Amino acid sequence: MRKDLNIFFYTNDNNPQSKRQIYPLVVTIQNAGFHTFFNIDLTVAAKNVVTKDTTYVSLEEYSIVNSKSKTIIFTFTIMDVIKANKIIKNNVNYRIIFRPRGIIPEESFYRNGSYIRKKILDIIEKKAMKIADFYCFITEYQKIHFISKYFFIPNIFTRALVVHNYLSTDLLNNTWPVTDNKVERDKVRFVYSGGFSKWQNIEEIFKLIKSIYDNYQNIEFNIYTFEGNNEKATKLITKYNLLNITKISNLQSHEINYHLSFNDVGIIIRDNSLINITSSPLKIIDYLNAKIGLILTDNIGDFSNILKNKPYVFLIKLDIDGNILYNVNDLIKFLCNIKNTKIKEIIDSDTRELFSMEKQVLKLKEYLQKIDI
Numbered sequence: 203m204r205k206d207l208n209i210f211f212y213t214n215d216n217n218p219q220s221k222r223q224i225y226p227l228v229v230t231i232q233n234a235g236f237h238t239f240f241n242i243d244l245t246v247a248a249k250n251v252v253t254k255d256t257t258y259v260s261l262e263e264y265s266i267v268n269s270k271s272k273t274i275i276f277t278f279t280i281m282d283v284i285k286a287n288k289i290i291k292n293n294v295n296y297r298i299i300f301r302p303r304g305i306i307p308e309e310s311f312y313r314n315g316s317y318i319r320k321k322i323l324d325i326i327e328k329k330a331m332k333i334a335d336f337y338c339f340i341t342e343y344q345k346i347h348f349i350s351k352y353f354f355i356p357n358i359f360t361r362a363l364v365v366h367n368y369l370s371t372d373l374l375n376n377t378w379p380v381t382d383n384k385v386e387r388d389k390v391r392f393v394y395s396g397g398f399s400k401w402q403n404i405e406e407i408f409k410l411i412k413s414i415y416d417n418y419q420n421i422e423f424n425i426y427t428f429e430g431n432n433e434k435a436t437k438l439i440t441k442y443n444l445l446n447i448t449k450i451s452n453l454q455s456h457e458i459n460y461h462l463s464f465n466d467v468g469i470i471i472r473d474n475s476l477i478n479i480t481s482s483p484l485k486i487i488d489y490l491n492a493k494i495g496l497i498l499t500d501n502i503g504d505f506s507n508i509l510k511n512k513p514y515v516f517l518i519k520l521d522i523d524g525n526i527l528y529n530v531n532d533l534i535k536f537l538c539n540i541k542n543t544k545i546k547e548i549i550d551s552d553t554r555e556l557f558s559m560e561k562q563v564l565k566l567k568e569y570l571q572k573i574d575i
Contacts, residue, residue: 283330300334339364344480393465395426462492
């Protein structure tokens with residue numbers, strides 16, 4: 203363990219969701235024994251707690267006081283990289299690691315369809331990639347994307363590793379509620395938790411629920427979303443005639459995990475875009491942490507390979523036109539078994555073994571030990 207190495211987490215993104223995604227990495231690196239610093243107050247919306255043993259200080263102040271301290275600076279956006287580099291002024295005792303939360307130019311084009319905006323973001327991203335000393339990607343597919351896109355950057359492959367974005371132990375749920383109401387227990391409760399953005403394919407989720415309802419009547423559908431999405435959700439409920447089985451809830455972020463655990467199956471549908479193939483939705487881990495099964499498309503980052511053939515996962519496909527493909531009989535069989543306590547025990551075990559942030563950080567810790575500063 204290198205006791206001479208400080209870790210500084212630097213970002214200009216103060217969004218609660220961004221903080222929540224960064225938090226597992228921060229707290230797990232802390233627990234690995236590194237002295238950590240952060241430039242913003244890292245409050246986690248999910249539990250409304252602040253990381254302990256972290257010194258909050260601006261990078262400007264840190265770089266003055268600790269100019270001779272060997273420091274790894276984790277950055278999370280392309281602008282973080284550029285701004286951090288400007289602040290540290292090529293200090294030989296510092297190294298910048300870029301951990302991209304997404305593929306920004308491609309995401310922008312997906313949302314807005316603007317080639318000009320994408321070109322500008324490509325230029326900024328290219329600059330950030332050239333500045334960064336190392337790269338810490340969130341999925342293998344994201345790593346492949348960046349290395350393929352910037353193959354001309356010297357030694358990019360050897361300067362890159364993958365550390366998946368999973369939950370740290372302190373965020374794992376140790377219990378799950380079991381209702382004694384047999385009528386409620388007989389029903390399979392589906393849940394969608396999240397926003398209604400284009401890439402979240404909300405209408406396809408309603409189509410799927412309608413199809414399931416037509417073939418397997420004994421279900422409920424819970425929607426946990428922001429109040430601003432209520433009108434759209436209500437229209438979709440009416441359009442697909444799901445009023446009798448659907449409930450919309452506007453929960454605070456710290457309430458969601460508790461309420462998720464009263465459901466049986468979480469749904470995530472993504473199209474076959476590069477954005478989704480390279481992504482690592484924390485929502486999948488949220489569902490598994492709540493000990494509920496999953497229905498998801500087979501195109502979501504590394505999860506499709508990891509979760510293949512798991513008894514608590516039902517993978518569906520999208521055809522070239524975006525239509526959902528699945529076998530009704532196989533799905534009904536899946537739903538008949540998903541409430542089994544043994545299934546929940548398998549989910550709990552896999553969440554801790556396959557999706558352990560601690561195990562991911564062991565790889566990172568070994569990598570950091572070898573960095574020459």
